[in-house]
Amino acid sequence: MPTTRATTEDRSAVRTLLRLWPYVRPVRARLFTAAFVAIVASCTGLVIPLVLKWIVDGPVADRDPAGVWLGALYLLLLGIAEAVLFGIRRWLVARPLSHVEAEMRSGLYGRLQRLPVAFHDRWASGQLLSRGTTDLMLLRMFLAFPLTFLLVNGVTILVGVVIMLMQDWVLGLVILGPAIPVMWTCAVFERRYAVVARRAQDQVGDLTTVVEESVLGIRIIKGFGRHRSQARAFRELALTLRGTELRKARLLATIWGVIVTLPELAIGAALVLGAVRVADGGLSAGTLVAFLSTALALRWPVDSIGFLLAMSQEAATATERYFEVMDEVPEDPAVAGRPPAGAAGDTGLRFENVQFRYPDAPPGSPPLLTRIDLHVRPGESMALVGATGSGKTTLTALVPRLHEVTSGRITLDGVDIGAMPREELRAKVAVAFEEPTLFSTSVGENVLMGAPEGAGEPDLDRALAVAQADFAHALPQGTDTRVGEQGLSLSGGQRQRLALARAVVGRPRFLVLDDPLSALDVHTEAAVEAALRQVLADTTALIVAHRPSTVLLADRVALLSGGRIAAVGTHHELLRTNTEYAHLMSGDVEEPEDPR
Ligand SMILES: Nc1ncnc2c1ncn2[C@@H]1O[C@H](COP(=O)(O)OP(=O)(O)OP(=O)(O)O)[C@@H](O)[C@H]1O
Numbered sequence: 115m116p117t118t119r120a121t122t123e124d125r126s127a128v129r130t131l132l133r134l135w136p137y138v139r140p141v142r143a144r145l146f147t148a149a150f151v152a153i154v155a156s157c158t159g160l161v162i163p164l165v166l167k168w169i170v171d172g173p174v175a176d177r178d179p180a181g182v183w184l185g186a187l188y189l190l191l192l193g194i195a196e197a198v199l200f201g202i203r204r205w206l207v208a209r210p211l212s213h214v215e216a217e218m219r220s221g222l223y224g225r226l227q228r229l230p231v232a233f234h235d236r237w238a239s240g241q242l243l244s245r246g247t248t249d250l251m252l253l254r255m256f257l258a259f260p261l262t263f264l265l266v267n268g269v270t271i272l273v274g275v276v277i278m279l280m281q282d283w284v285l286g287l288v289i290l291g292p293a294i295p296v297m298w299t300c301a302v303f304e305r306r307y308a309v310v311a312r313r314a315q316d317q318v319g320d321l322t323t324v325v326e327e328s329v330l331g332i333r334i335i336k337g338f339g340r341h342r343s344q345a346r347a348f349r350e351l352a353l354t355l356r357g358t359e360l361r362k363a364r365l366l367a368t369i370w371g372v373i374v375t376l377p378e379l380a381i382g383a384a385l386v387l388g389a390v391r392v393a394d395g396g397l398s399a400g401t402l403v404a405f406l407s408t409a410l411a412l413r414w415p416v417d418s419i420g421f422l423l424a425m426s427q428e429a430a431t432a433t434e435r436y437f438e439v440m441d442e443v444p445e446d447p448a449v450a451g452r453p454p455a456g457a458a459g460d461t462g463l464r465f466e467n468v469q470f471r472y473p474d475a476p477p478g479s480p481p482l483l484t485r486i487d488l489h490v491r492p493g494e495s496m497a498l499v500g501a502t503g504s505g506k507t508t509l510t511a512l513v514p515r516l517h518e519v520t521s522g523r524i525t526l527d528g529v530d531i532g533a534m535p536r537e538e539l540r541a542k543v544a545v546a547f548e549e550p551t552l553f554s555t556s557v558g559e560n561v562l563m564g565a566p567e568g569a570g571e572p573d574l575d576r577a578l579a580v581a582q583a584d585f586a587h588a589l590p591q592g593t594d595t596r597v598g599e600q601g602l603s604l605s606g607g608q609r610q611r612l613a614l615a616r617a618v619v620g621r622p623r624f625l626v627l628d629d630p631l632s633a634l635d636v637h638t639e640a641a642v643e644a645a646l647r648q649v650l651a652d653t654t655a656l657i658v659a660h661r662p663s664t665v666l667l668a669d670r671v672a673l674l675s676g677g678r679i680a681a682v683g684t685h686h687e688l689l690r691t692n693t694e695y696a697h698l699m700s701g702d703v704e705e706p707e708d709p710r
Pocket residue numbers: 235472474475482500501502503504505506507508509548
C-alpha cells in the first residue's frame with residue numbers, strides 16, 4: 115500500500131488540473147480552435163429560437179406559407195451548420211489528445227525506470243499500474259470533453275441568458291431564480307465528489323495489486339489451495355470499490371436531481387407567466403416562443419454541468435495521482451560535491467566505514483549495517499558469509515547503488531561510487547541476485563542485457579558456457595526461444611544460470627553475485643565454479659555464499675555479523691579461528707582440520 119495518499123481536503127481542482135498545461139501546450143492551438151468552433155456551434159443553436167420568433171410573429175401571423183417554408187429552410191440550415199461544426203471539433207481534438215496521453219504515459223514509464231529501488235519497495239505495483247492506465251485514460255477523456263464543454267456550456271448559458279433578458283427581462287429573472295441554489299449545490303457536490311473520486315481511484319489501484327499478485331503467484335495460490343481465500347479477498351475489495359462507485363453515483367444523482375428539477379420548475383413558471391401576459395396582450399406570441407425555446411435550448415448545457423464537474427473532479431484526482439509519482443525524486447546521475455578522490459594505488463573494491471539503514475525501517479531502529487570495512491583486492495574473489503537476514507543482500511545492493519549508503523563510502527579502484535556517473539558505475543559492476551529475474555523475451559536477449567551495445571553471438575556463447583547454461587542451445591529455437599513471463603517456463607537452476615550468464619557476459623571489472631549457485635546440483639555447481647575461476651581470474655568479485663562448496667570458489671571469506679565484518683580470512687582459517695563461521699558452515703563434508 116502506498117503511504118503517500120494525499121488528503122483531498124485542501125485541494126483546488128483547478129490548481130491541480132493546471133499542472134497538465136506543459137503536456138497540453140503542444141496541442142493548445144488545436145484545443146483552442148476546437149473550443150472556439152464548439153462555442154460557435156453552440157451559439158448557432160441559440161439563433162434557432164430567434165428564427166422561430168421571426169416565423170411566429172411574421173409569416174405565421176400574416177398567414178404567408180412561403181415565408182413559413184423559408185423559415186423552415188433557415189432552421190434546417192442552422193441545424194446542419196451546428197452538427198457540422200461539432201463534427202469538426204471532434205476531429206480537431208481526437209488525434210492531438212491521444213498524443214498527449216501517450217506522452218504522459220511514456221513520461222510516467224520513464225520516471226518509473228529512473229526512480230530508486232527504495233521507491234519501488236514502498237509502492238504497490240498495482241497502484242503504479244492503475245496510474246499508468248485508468249488515470250491517464252480519465253485525463254484524456256477530460257481534455258477531450260469536460261474541459262471544452264465546461265467553457266462552451268458556460269458561454270452558451272451566458273449568451274442564452276442575455277438573449278432571454280433582452281426578449282423580456284421579467285421572464286428572464288424568473289428563469290434566473292434557481293441559479294443561486296444550483297451553484298451552491300454544485301459547490302457542495304464538488305467537494306464531496308472529490309473525496310469519493312480519490313477513494314475510488316485508490317481502490318482501483320489496490321484491486322489491480324491483488325489481481326497482479328494472484329496472477330504472478332498463481333503457483334503458490336494453487337499449491338496451497340488458496341484460490342478461495344484469494345477470491346474472497348478480491349471480492350471484498352471489489353465490493354468496497356462497488357460501494358464507493360455507488361456513493362459516486364448517488365452524489366451524481368443528487369446533483370442531477372437539483373440541476374434538472376429547479377430550472378424545469380422555473381421554465382414552467384415562466385411559461386404560465388408568459389402565457390398570461392400574451393393573453394393580456396403585454397407580450398407577443400413570437401417573443402414567448404423564442405423565450406421558451408431559448409430556455410429549452412439551455413437545458414442541455416445546464417443539465418450537463420453535473421457530470422462535467424464530476425468528470426473534472428475525477429480528472430483532478432487522476433492528475434494528483436499521476437504527479438504523486440512524477441514528483442518523486444529520481445536517482446541523480448551522480449552525487450555532486452563528493453570529491454572523486456582516492457588514495458593513489460588504492461584499487462579493488464573497498465568499503466570504508468559504511469553504514470546503512472533502510473529509509474523505510476521503523477524510526478529509532480539501529481542501522482542494519484553499522485560499520486562495514488572491507489577490502490577486496492583487485493582480481494580477488496571474496497565470499498561473503500553470514501546468517502540469514504544479516505544483511506548480505508543489502509550489502510551487495512550498495513555496490514551498484516541500488517540503495518545509497520547512509521554514511522561512509524565505497525570505492526572502486528579508488529574512486530568513490532557516489533561521485534561516479536551511474537552509467538559508468540553500472541558498466542563496471544555486474545550483478546546477479548538471489549531471485550533470478552528474466553524478462554519475457556528471448557534467452558539470448560535476456561543474457562545480452564548484461565553486455566554493452568554491440569555484443570554478439572560469440573559473447574553470448576562464451577557466457578552461456580561459463581554459466582554452464584548450454585541447455586539454452588537445446589531449447590526449441592535455441593537462444594532465440596522466448597522465455598515466459600519471469601522465465602517461469604524454465605527451471606529454477608536454469609534461470610539462475612541464465613542470470614549468471616548475464617552477469618558475466620559483459621566481462622565486468624567487478625562482479626557482485628548474491629548466492630548465484632544455490633539452485634544447482636553439486637556437479638553442475640562444480641562445473642560452474644571451474645568455469646567461473648577463469649572469469650574471476652581478472653575480475654574483482656564479491657560473492658554471497660551459504661554453502662562451503664561455493665565459499666571454496668573464493669580466495670578469501672568475509673563474515674558478516676551484527677552489522678559488521680566480523681572476520682576475514684581463508685575458509686580454513688576461519689573454520690579454525692571463528693566459532694560463528696564454523697557453526698554457519700557446519701553440517702558439510704568439509705570438516706575443519708583438527709588443530710589438536
Ligand atoms: N526494502 C527493505 N526495507 C526495509 N528492510 C529491509 C528491506 N529489505 C530487507 N530488509 C531487512 O534487512 C534485513 C537484511 O536483509 P537481507 O536481504 O540483506 O539479508 P540476507 O543476509 O541477504 O539474508 P538471506 O541470507 O536470507 O538472503 C532483513 O531483516 C530484512 O527484513
